Amino acid sequence: MSHDTExxxxxxxxxxRNVTDWVMRDVLQAAMQGYEGIDFTIRTEDTRSGGNRVLVGAPGSFPGYxxxxxVEDLRAVLRWSFERPGEYRLQLRRNQAGELRFQSWVPLRYLPRRPAPGVPLxxxxGNVVVVIGxxxxxxxYPYQFxxxxxxxxGHGIWIVERxxxxxxxxDLGQIVRRAPGGQVSWITSSQDLLTVLNGMPKRSVRLMKVFSHGLRGEVTLRYGWEGKANYGIDRSDAKRIDGEVFSERAVIDLESCNGGTNKNGDSLAQSIADATGRTTFGWTGRTSYADVNxxxxxxxxSEFSLSSDFFKEFASRWNAESAPYQKAFTPRVR
Structure with missing residues (x-):
């Protein structure tokens, strides 16, 4: 998949390169065979390009000059033709000295631009960032997130803990195949989420959703592996999120356990809202992915069930002081 800088x-x-070679080859033919000129219709689409040409006049009417x-003129107009999908007319004619020269380049119509899946706009x-634990x-269900x-x-950009x-x-390949455009930004404890997130184009993110495990005060992107530390985003990490990557009315949504549960007076969602200046949603208590699966x-x-999970749910509701619910946290003015 090829995409432009936007x-x-x-x-x-x-x-x-094929279109450029075709135009240059046919221009050389028109010049050497003595035609008065040559007209091209060049069509550039977002995944392919082509066109046609018409020789003007009779062969042998002019010298092969x-x-x-x-050459520089042709390079310029061909570059213009690839800057935006569309149809363009390129015309070459002889000057008074009998030399074949560039005469005109005209856009006939523009074609729609389509975002490249998985590539930040x-x-x-323009972007919806999805963080996946x-x-x-x-x-x-190892792939539930x-x-x-x-x-x-929306235009999804996937950031996945590897x-x-x-x-x-x-199977990491399964994740890649399911990702928009097969594009995944992998993160680890050394290549962390904030490095990738803060590298997004300024004001380009309108929504960030996080699907992962969570503890009070922390989204745990890797969780529960013996000998491997839990890591993700805690309240100190939240202070390092660059709020400038979010659009003015962007929303952040933590779909993890306890994103909205207080820890020593503040939840992670509140800390993120304060740091970014954007409304942040977080769950008090535990979340359930049963419907997702x-x-x-x-x-x-989450709900009570007649299983060993009953006691975890009871403890969670005790700590959260309520049944699980999703709460909006707005930035506090300091």
Missing amino acids: GYLAPSPEET VARDL TEEG SPNPGQA VTAAERVA TGYELAAA RGTGGVRG
């Missing part, structure tokens, strides 16, 4: 689909370098600046509010040991991510609408999937012997819905608050 994140939109673009013809591959091979395609642009070309203007000194013709530079336009304001990894499974803990013995997790029944990936499945939840697939439900997110090491937990490797520890679970999960069944394919019937999204993340919801």
